[in-house]
Amino acid sequence: MFDSERAFKVKIVQLILGKETQKAIEALSQHYGIVVPQLRVGMPKKYGKKVGCYVSNTKTIHVVNREKLEDPFVILHEFYHHIRTHGGEHLGTEKHANRFAEEFIEAYKTFGKYSFNYIFD
Numbered sequence: 578m579f580d581s582e583r584a585f586k587v588k589i590v591q592l593i594l595g596k597e598t599q600k601a602i603e604a605l606s607q608h609y610g611i612v613v614p615q616l617r618v619g620m621p622k623k624y625g626k627k628v629g630c631y632v633s634n635t636k637t638i639h640v641v642n643r644e645k646l647e648d649p650f651v652i653l654h655e656f657y658h659h660i661r662t663h664g665g666e667h668l669g670t671e672k673h674a675n676r677f678a679e680e681f682i683e684a685y686k687t688f689g690k691y692s693f694n695y696i697f698d
């Protein structure tokens with residue numbers, strides 16, 4: 578059975594790995610019916626050594642460097658915080674943000690690169 582939710586997750590991970598993070602973010606925002614967050618390379622000062630963060634005031638996902646723009650775990654983790662802040666709600670826990678990112682990456686791993694290409698090319 579073709580699982581469209583799984584196929585969506587695979588597509589998102591593939592976009593991020595393929596340096597099309599902006600497209601991935603737009604597709605995710607459309608999927609969840611929320612505004613598209615900003616993407617910035619460079620962390621705000623107070624976030625120090627972290628590789629990524631989400632700033633709700635500016636609706637911006639920050640990553641520490643260009644390489645992290647292609648890291649599905651970091652992007653999806655921070656996107657989860659964006660989903661959870663919609664309407665000024667709580668940011669959600671780190672555990673849930675990690676779980677959200679892992680679900681996408683698991684879908685990608687189990688789906689397989691070659692079957693993905695077949696479906697989306």
Ligand SMILES: [Zn+2]
Pocket residue numbers: 654655658670671674
């Ligand atoms: Zn987090």
